[in-house]
Amino acid sequence: MKPVYTILKRELKSYFASPIAYVVLLVFLVLSGIFFFLYLQGFVESQFDPRFQFFKERINLNDFVIRPYFGTVSIILLIMMPLITMRLIAEERRNFTAELLFTSPVRVFHIILGKFLASFSFFGVMVLISAVYVIVLMAYGNPDLGPLLSGYLGLFLLGGSFLAVGLFSSSLTENQIVAAVISFGILLVFWIIGASSDAQDSILGYLSIINHLDNFTKGVIELKDIVYYLSFIFFGLFLTHIMLESEKWR
Amino acid sequence: MIEVQNLTKRYGNLVAINNVSFRVAQGEILGFLGPNGAGKTTTMRIISGYMPPTDGTVRVGDFDVIEDSLKAKRRIGYLPENPPLYNDMTVEGYLDFVADIKHVLGKNKKDKIRLAMERCGITDVNKRLIGNLSKGYRQRIGIAQAIVHDPAVLILDEPTIGLDPKQIIEIRYLIKSLSGDRTVIISTHLLPEVTMTCTRVVIINEGRIVLEESLDRLSERVDGAQILFLKINHANRYNEVNERIQSLPNVSDVRESASGEFIIQTKGGTDIREDLVRVIVQNGWRLLELRPLTHALEEVFLRVISTEGE
Numbered sequence A: 001m002k003p004v005y006t007i008l009k010r011e012l013k014s015y016f017a018s019p020i021a022y023v024v025l026l027v028f029l030v031l032s033g034i035f036f037f038l039y040l041q042g043f044v045e046s047q048f049d050p051r052f053q054f055f056k057e058r059i060n061l062n063d064f065v066i067r068p069y070f071g072t073v074s075i076i077l078l079i080m081m082p083l084i085t086m087r088l089i090a091e092e093r094r095n096f097t098a099e100l101l102f103t104s105p106v107r108v109f110h111i112i113l114g115k116f117l118a119s120f121s122f123f124g125v126m127v128l129i130s131a132v133y134v135i136v137l138m139a140y141g142n143p144d145l146g147p148l149l150s151g152y153l154g155l156f157l158l159g160g161s162f163l164a165v166g167l168f169s170s171s172l173t174e175n176q177i178v179a180a181v182i183s184f185g186i187l188l189v190f191w192i193i194g195a196s197s198d199a200q201d202s203i204l205g206y207l208s209i210i211n212h213l214d215n216f217t218k219g220v221i222e223l224k225d226i227v228y229y230l231s232f233i234f235f236g237l238f239l240t241h242i243m244l245e246s247e248k249w250r
Numbered sequence B: 001m002i003e004v005q006n007l008t009k010r011y012g013n014l015v016a017i018n019n020v021s022f023r024v025a026q027g028e029i030l031g032f033l034g035p036n037g038a039g040k041t042t043t044m045r046i047i048s049g050y051m052p053p054t055d056g057t058v059r060v061g062d063f064d065v066i067e068d069s070l071k072a073k074r075r076i077g078y079l080p081e082n083p084p085l086y087n088d089m090t091v092e093g094y095l096d097f098v099a100d101i102k103h104v105l106g107k108n109k110k111d112k113i114r115l116a117m118e119r120c121g122i123t124d125v126n127k128r129l130i131g132n133l134s135k136g137y138r139q140r141i142g143i144a145q146a147i148v149h150d151p152a153v154l155i156l157d158e159p160t161i162g163l164d165p166k167q168i169i170e171i172r173y174l175i176k177s178l179s180g181d182r183t184v185i186i187s188t189h190l191l192p193e194v195t196m197t198c199t200r201v202v203i204i205n206e207g208r209i210v211l212e213e214s215l216d217r218l219s220e221r222v223d224g225a226q227i228l229f230l231k232i233n234h235a236n237r238y239n240e241v242n243e244r245i246q247s248l249p250n251v252s253d254v255r256e257s258a259s260g261e262f263i264i265q266t267k268g269g270t271d272i273r274e275d276l277v278r279v280i281v282q283n284g285w286r287l288l289e290l291r292p293l294t295h296a297l298e299e300v301f302l303r304v305i306s307t308e309g310e
């Protein structure tokens, strides 16, 4: 496991040495902040709106702020995550450092895992910083903590799946832009599948990458959703492994 | 120490190397010599475990580089054709990373990094970003990277490319000093590199080995096989000079390349310099210059690859 840590450490350092990471972080915080406060504003206004007098009990922070917020964040992530993963392997080729990595006494699987965990850590930092907004919520009322926490669990699983797709795309090319476009394309396909069939229990509905987040934000943690995301991540890493191994044999 | 057997690598239809076999004993410095596209890089990539061959085997020490790849890789230091550098790291940070993935442990690590930097003359840039360094320094960092874990086998793909003449000489000394009981393979298309640093040479052309010999044997073989360049001053009576030289034993051809300049080819590779000088002195010609025209080894190299290429 030590090699995984070595790769992870280097990869994280290089995130924070590159302007892309800071730009992505900043844009993510600004965008998610804007949406968060828009939803919050809507909620606050509805509190004073006489038309909602009778429903007041049913208008709560969870349904009116947190759930739409998670939905929006998942879209923002879908757009931004390819930018975080695009360099992971493509750049090793471009720098010729692939030759260093693959002639070192390290398993390819360890390299992949190290890189995945590095991008996941960066993503984690992004999400944790943005959690500041949610803390602001506490000043406005008492949101249900359960759905909030399960929502974050779902968000991390979703993000991990995005990253696995991105890592795989990066293993296909030596051009970062191409890698980003490919992963964006794959993610869009998985997203559109869901939009075209809302029914959760149809096969397409099950395949959709974003549908599974819904339950989490409602506070429902279901095994099938967790299994979906974990197998998505596993599959992404597995394909990356196949890609890197087969490339050698060409 | 290194045993390469019947190595073949195809890229689609293109056969990059074809049935290449050779051995390198411990402590030897093998020069892997060949023109562009001969298959040097391909061979070295296979030995270092970067990619598998289409056919054949490579053993490093007691380990097969494919079956026991991790064990074999621990023993190898490899400088690829392009130094594998992370531009966003400092020299020290980079070597620390390399030491880590090569499993250099704990206390030793700092010392080994320092030693590698000293040997390659990069101690004074250790805090600088690799991306800002010149080509020569980048090449040295590449070499430092290959030796940082003190490997038993060193594989250097054109180690002196892009260096200035002074650095080239330094790096050649460095490679010699690195050898000791290490086994070294260096690839190059420069002959002087081989004559200065290597103990044995393998010449490869179009994917096949065309010559494999120790350097001593090689110089025996080429001794005397010379083309001579002669320049004299003799008041325009050069036809007479030409005839006299032609009549010497073992001269096969004399051509006048410019006024007073002759190119003399010898028969069967005998050394005629003594006879030639005697004639010059007896006739009172004023000698301006007499030297072998091409480096003898270069001749062999060119002859070997041109005849095999047909």
Ligand SMILES: Nc1ncnc2c1ncn2[C@@H]1O[C@H](COP(=O)(O)OP(=O)(O)OP(=O)(O)O)[C@@H](O)[C@H]1O
Residues within 6 Å of the ligand: B011, B014, B015, B016, B034, B035, B036, B037, B038, B039, B040, B041, B042, B043, B081, B189
């Ligand atoms: N990845 C690849 N795909 C297809 N062909 C390749 C690949 N790598 C090398 N070749 C071909 O294999 C042959 C040998 O190439 P190689 O790089 O081993 O030569 P070399 O001896 O190192 O040459 P140089 O002195 O120019 O570095 C060349 O014809 C080259 O075009």
Ligand SMILES: [Mg+2]
Residues within 6 Å of the ligand: B040, B041, B042, B081, B157
């Ligand atoms: Mg080469």
